[in-house]
Amino acid sequence: MHSHQPQTLQWNGAEGGYLTLIDQTALPLNVTTVDCRNLESVVHAIRVLQVRGAPAIGIAAAYGICVGLQTIDVNQCTMQQFEERLQHCVDQLANSRPTAVNLFWALQRMQDVAQTMRQAGQLPSQIMPALLNEALAIHDEDREMCHAIGKHGATLLDHGQGVLTHCNAGGLATSEYGTALSVLFSAQDQGKTLHVFVDETRPLLQGARLTAWECQQRNIATTLICDNMAAQVMSEGKIQTVITGADRIAANGDVANKIGTYGLAILAKHHQIPFYVAAPSNTFDLSLSTGKGIPIEQRSSDEITQGFGTQTAPDGINTYNPAFDVTPAELITAIITEQGIISPVSSAAIAALL
Amino acid sequence: MHSHQPQTLQWNGAEGGYLTLIDQTALPLNVTTVDCRNLESVVHAIRVLQVRGAPAIGIAAAYGICVGLQTIDVNQCTMQQFEERLQHCVDQLANSRPTAVNLFWALQRMQDVAQTMRQAGQLPSQIMPALLNEALAIHDEDREMCHAIGKHGATLLDHGQGVLTHCNAGGLATSEYGTALSVLFSAQDQGKTLHVFVDETRPLLQGARLTAWECQQRNIATTLICDNMAAQVMSEGKIQTVITGADRIAANGDVANKIGTYGLAILAKHHQIPFYVAAPSNTFDLSLSTGKGIPIEQRSSDEITQGFGTQTAPDGINTYNPAFDVTPAELITAIITEQGIISPVSSAAIAALL
Numbered sequence: 001m002h003s004h005q006p007q008t009l010q011w012n013g014a015e016g017g018y019l020t021l022i023d024q025t026a027l028p029l030n031v032t033t034v035d036c037r038n039l040e041s042v043v044h045a046i047r048v049l050q051v052r053g054a055p056a057i058g059i060a061a062a063y064g065i066c067v068g069l070q071t072i073d074v075n076q077c078t079m080q081q082f083e084e085r086l087q088h089c090v091d092q093l094a095n096s097r098p099t100a101v102n103l104f105w106a107l108q109r110m111q112d113v114a115q116t117m118r119q120a121g122q123l124p125s126q127i128m129p130a131l132l133n134e135a136l137a138i139h140d141e142d143r144e145m146c147h148a149i150g151k152h153g154a155t156l157l158d159h160g161q162g163v164l165t166h167c168n169a170g171g172l173a174t175s176e177y178g179t180a181l182s183v184l185f186s187a188q189d190q191g192k193t194l195h196v197f198v199d200e201t202r203p204l205l206q207g208a209r210l211t212a213w214e215c216q217q218r219n220i221a222t223t224l225i226c227d228n229m230a231a232q233v234m235s236e237g238k239i240q241t242v243i244t245g246a247d248r249i250a251a252n253g254d255v256a257n258k259i260g261t262y263g264l265a266i267l268a269k270h271h272q273i274p275f276y277v278a279a280p281s282n283t284f285d286l287s288l289s290t291g292k293g294i295p296i297e298q299r300s301s302d303e304i305t306q307g308f309g310t311q312t313a314p315d316g317i318n319t320y321n322p323a324f325d326v327t328p329a330e331l332i333t334a335i336i337t338e339q340g341i342i343s344p345v346s347s348a349a350i351a352a353l354l
Numbered sequence: 355m356h357s358h359q360p361q362t363l364q365w366n367g368a369e370g371g372y373l374t375l376i377d378q379t380a381l382p383l384n385v386t387t388v389d390c391r392n393l394e395s396v397v398h399a400i401r402v403l404q405v406r407g408a409p410a411i412g413i414a415a416a417y418g419i420c421v422g423l424q425t426i427d428v429n430q431c432t433m434q435q436f437e438e439r440l441q442h443c444v445d446q447l448a449n450s451r452p453t454a455v456n457l458f459w460a461l462q463r464m465q466d467v468a469q470t471m472r473q474a475g476q477l478p479s480q481i482m483p484a485l486l487n488e489a490l491a492i493h494d495e496d497r498e499m500c501h502a503i504g505k506h507g508a509t510l511l512d513h514g515q516g517v518l519t520h521c522n523a524g525g526l527a528t529s530e531y532g533t534a535l536s537v538l539f540s541a542q543d544q545g546k547t548l549h550v551f552v553d554e555t556r557p558l559l560q561g562a563r564l565t566a567w568e569c570q571q572r573n574i575a576t577t578l579i580c581d582n583m584a585a586q587v588m589s590e591g592k593i594q595t596v597i598t599g600a601d602r603i604a605a606n607g608d609v610a611n612k613i614g615t616y617g618l619a620i621l622a623k624h625h626q627i628p629f630y631v632a633a634p635s636n637t638f639d640l641s642l643s644t645g646k647g648i649p650i651e652q653r654s655s656d657e658i659t660q661g662f663g664t665q666t667a668p669d670g671i672n673t674y675n676p677a678f679d680v681t682p683a684e685l686i687t688a689i690i691t692e693q694g695i696i697s698p699v700s701s702a703a704i705a706a707l708l
Contacts, residue, residue, distance in 0.1 A: 028668040166582075197674075200658065200667070202556060202580040208659070208667040216668050224673045226556035226658060227582035228520075228614025232679040235616065260582025262589065266624045267617055304554065304580060305562070308664035313554070313562040314382040314570050319578045320551075325586040 006033050008172050009051065009059050011136060015128050016070065019063040021051045024172055028213035036060075039068035039089050046096040046103075049204065053173020054247045054283055055142050058102030061093045062135035065110045068092070069131065074124040082124040086114055098295045099256055099324045101248040101285045106138055142175040145280040148338035149179055150186030153243070153278050156334065156341070157187040157194065161240040164230060166199040167258035168210035169245025169278065179245040179278040181214060183336060188220060195221045197233055201258060202226075203303040203321065227260050234271040242268045246279035246335075253329030253345035254291025255279075259322050265331035274333040281337050281354055289347075291326035299323050360387050362526050363405065363413050365490060369482050370424065373417040375405045378526055382567035390414075393422035393443050400450040400457075403558065407527020408601045408637055409496050412456030415447045416489035419464045422446070423485065428478040436478040440468055452649045453610055453678045455602040455639045460492055496529040499634040502692035503533050504540030507597070507632050510688065510695070511541040511548065515594040518584060520553040521612035522564035523599025523632065533599040533632040535568060537690060542574060549575045551587055555612060556580075557657040557675065581614050588625040596622045600633035600689075607683030607699035608645025609633075613676050619685035628687040635691050635708055643701075645680035653677050 010020045012035075019036040025048065026032050034050055036042045042064030045051050051060045068089030072081060090107050097103065113134045117127045157163065163184060170181035177185055184194055196215050201207035208224055215222040225233060233239055242264055248256040255261070255277050268275040288294060299321045305313040313319075334343030335350075342349045364374045366389075373390040379402065380386050388404055390396045396418035399405050405414045422443030426435060444461050451457065467488045471481045511517065517538060524535035531539055538548055550569050555561035562578055569576040579587060587593055596618055602610040609615070609631050622629040642648060653675045659667040667673075688697030689704075696703045 029665060199582070200556070202554070202582060205666045208671075212671045213668045216671060222672060224658060224667055224671050226613070226675075227580070228553070228556060228617060229674065229676065229679075231617030231620060232613060232676055233674065235679075259580070259586060263582060263585030263617070263621055266585060266621055270620045270624070304578060308662065308666055310662035310664065311383060312559050312662055313578055314567045317562075317566045317570060317578050318576060320583065320587065321580075322583065322586060325583075325589075 006031065008056055008175060009063065009139065011063055011139070015066070015132050018067060019060065021045055021060065022172065023050045024052060024210060025050055027209050036064070037067060038070070039064060039092055042067060043092050043096045046093070052206070053168060054100035054102040054245065055174040055179070055280060056172070057097065057100050058106035058282065059139045059142055059175060061103050062106045062110055062138045064093045065089050065107070066132050066135050069128060074128045077124055079118060079124060082127070086111070097297060099247045099297045102282050105282045109138060110134055139175055142280065145338035146174050146177040146179065146182045149278050149280065149336055150177055150182030152341055153183030153276065153336040154186040154190055154192070156276060156336070157183065157192060157241060159192040162195045162197060162238045164197040164199065164233070164239045164242045164264070165211060166207060166244045166260055166264055167201045168206040168214070170211055170214040172210050172214060173245060179280065180243045181211065183243055183278050184220065185218060188218065195223065197239060198222060198224050199227045199230060199260065200224060201260060203307055206258070230264055231267045234267055234273060239273055241274055241276065243276040243278060246277050246283050247324055248294050249279060249284045249335065250288040250291045250294065251284070251286045251350060252290050252347045253332060253335060253342070253350055255327045255332060256291060256294040256296070256324045257327065259325050262325040262327045265327045269331055275331060276334050276336055277332055278336040281339055284350065284354060286354070291328065294326055296325070297323040360385065362410055362529065363417065363493065365417055365493070369420065369486050372421060373414065375399055375414065376526065377404045378406060378564060379404055382563050391421060392425070393418060393446055396421060397446050397450045400447070406560070407522060408454035408456040408599065409528040409533070409634060410526070411451065411454050412460035412636065413493045413496055413529060415457050416460045416464055416492045418447045419443050419461070420486050420489050423482060428482045431478055433472060433478060436481070440465070451651060453601050453651045456636050459636045463492060464488055493529055496634065499692035500528050500531040500533065500536045503632050503634065503690055504531055504536030506692070506695055507537030507630065507690040508540040508544055508546070510630060510690070511537065511546060511595060513546040516549045516551060516592045518551045518553065518587065518593045518596045518618070519565060520561060520598045520614055520618055521555045522560040522568070524565055524568040526564050526568060527599060533634065534597045535565065537597055537632050538574065539572060542572065549577070551593060552576060552578050553581045553584060553614065554578060555614060557661055560612070584618055585621045588621055588627060593627055595628055595630065597630040597632060600631050600637050601678055602648050603633060603638045603689065604642040604645045604648065605638070605640045605704060606644050606701045607686060607689060607696070607704055609681045609686060610645060610648040610650070610678045611681065613679050616679040616681045619681045623685055629685060630688050630690055631686055632690040635693055638704065638708060640708070645682065648680055650679070651677040
């Protein structure tokens with residue numbers, strides 16, 4: 001994003017500071033921010049998607065620990081009080097959304113810092129600033145990972161290509177630049193001209209609201225389509241590459257990502273179009289051998305029936321609203337990480353790279 | 355639809371009468387009707403989708419000729435005046451929407467009646483009631499075709515199946531019962547219990563607004579999903595059959611239907627699920643050897659960006675909004691017509707049946 005705009009996430013001040021987020025539910029019409037000064041506001045921001053995108057959720061959760069611990073006086077409290085509060089913060093944040101593994105990864109990093117310092121005999125007043133440093137490090141590292149993903153992925157794109165993307169895996173889903181969109185932005189930085197087709201991504205229209213906006217900010221030629229038009233656009237020869245982000249990747253390369261990704265991967269295969277997933281290495285969950293074990297968040301019916309203020313389905317209609325689906329590894333041409341490109345996608349190739 | 359509800363289309367009175375339509379843009383929240391007493395209101399109703407669905411458009415166009423001719427006094431006018439007015443009505447109606455062939459088929463039938471009678475020396479005052487009779491016949495025949503499609507198609511469904519449908523090919527798209535939905539309703543009438551999954555069908559949500567409503571009226575177990583969830587629902591084993599309508603079918607069996615149909619057919623093939631198209635024989639356009647010749651209506655950008663009153667995409671974003679796509683015959687397991695089932699789908703099988 002351009003420098004005159006707010007950052008997706010920003011920490012203000014020292015240990016006593018607070019987290020400022022772009023309110024992504026107000027985009028693209030209003031670029032406004034939300035200040036999160038307590039645990040509850042961070043949990044709420046994640047749950048209602050004021051902040052969303054697997055890497056951004058991880059960063060927000062790390063900062064959520066920092067604001068959450070401000071309710072106790074680290075100069076007065078006992079270690080037990082400190083640890084109980086930390087555990088409470090972790091539990092609340094872990095319950096905000098179930099699918100993106102980066103959330104749990106970030107919380108684990110924060111817990112590990114606290115545990116290591118406690119075992120070394122350090123006090124809450126010493127652990128508190130270290131936790132903020134860890135959150136800032138998670139944020140900084142994400143920035144570097146996004147740029148590295150872009151650099152690796154840009155080698156896969158050619159000048160003049162049409163690229164289809166789904167949902168938002170851009171700067172708004174990360175610290176900046178994004179994952180899938182970082183590949184596009186990096187290719188553009190290298191002088192390659194691309195045409196981006198953006199799936200609107202029902203029900204919450206992250207593609208229409210967020211990705212279209214980000215691409216517009218960067219002056220990339222962009223065409224917004226409804227999700228059900230992707231096959232037609234592919235058949236017209238307008239798409240040479242499909243690229244999406246990921247919310248969790250199993251050890252074998254099965255990818256959980258925004259609902260609709262799996263269908264796109266099938267359509268890409270049918271049209272012999274390469275299908276790429278771009279994600280930082282903290283998106284891998286090597287504890288799961290396949291995607292079958294990934295928990296899929298089910299969201300409320302009114303996201304489908306009451307989209308954006310208007311009721312568009314009959315009263316009492318039953319819906320099914322999974323927020324994610326799982327794309328099997330065999331449909332994925334390559335996974336682009338900050339450490340390099342995994343292709344073909346296999347347990348062995350993943351284990352070797354990570 | 356139940357008898358206490360208005361009919362999709364209804365002619366009131368004799369030659370001086372008018373057409374009443376359910377206003378499908380107001381569904382599902384309001385069941386209201388529109389009276390069309392002149393040519394312009396019928397053209398408008400077709401163009402803004404107050405009436406939609408290939409067979410229903412054809413019936414509306416036939417009645418549109420009847421109200422359109424009311425501006426001239428058939429007891430006073432010359433044959434040339436009558437024919438000029440008829441041609442004007444045909445031209446206006448033919449320009450309302452380009453893809454559904456039933457529109458042109460119905461207009462041709464009306465013109466053929468007028469031409470035959472003129473050649474037999476009959477007067478405008480005699481042709482006028484004959485044209486109304488032809489429109490009523492088109493309407494009646496559609497009713498019979500829908501029921502025959504349902505009867506043939508129901509043999510393809512088994513008790514307990516999950517059936518996915520797209521857009522609305524129900525009673526609202528026809529005289530009554532529908533095409534794809536007639537198959538479901540007929541199977542239900544035979545005592546087969548089905549579970550219908552309804553694609554909401556962006557951008558205008560005919561699935562959410564119309565099909566969900568029709569299924570609810572008939573007490574069929576119904577689950578509404580977003581278009582991009584179809585692949586996931588298939589992979590969960592919940593779908594045993596996909597069935598859609600058609601707006602135009604080429605001589606080789608390529609099917610133009612609501613945008614998203616082609617993608618669904620690919621997803622069905624990937625999951626080894628049969629993909630059926632249900633349509634009356636007047637949906638075939640044997641003048642086109644393949645689907646490549648079918649004109650695809652492009653609709654306005656604001657259907658995508660301003661869905662249902664709320665702007666959900668950035669100002670100035672480019673969109674692509676084809677209303678239809680073409681599914682190649684090789685992805686279609688069978689075409690269900692009122693004359694029987696065509697399977698496998700081929701030029702020879704189509705020519706043999708029709």
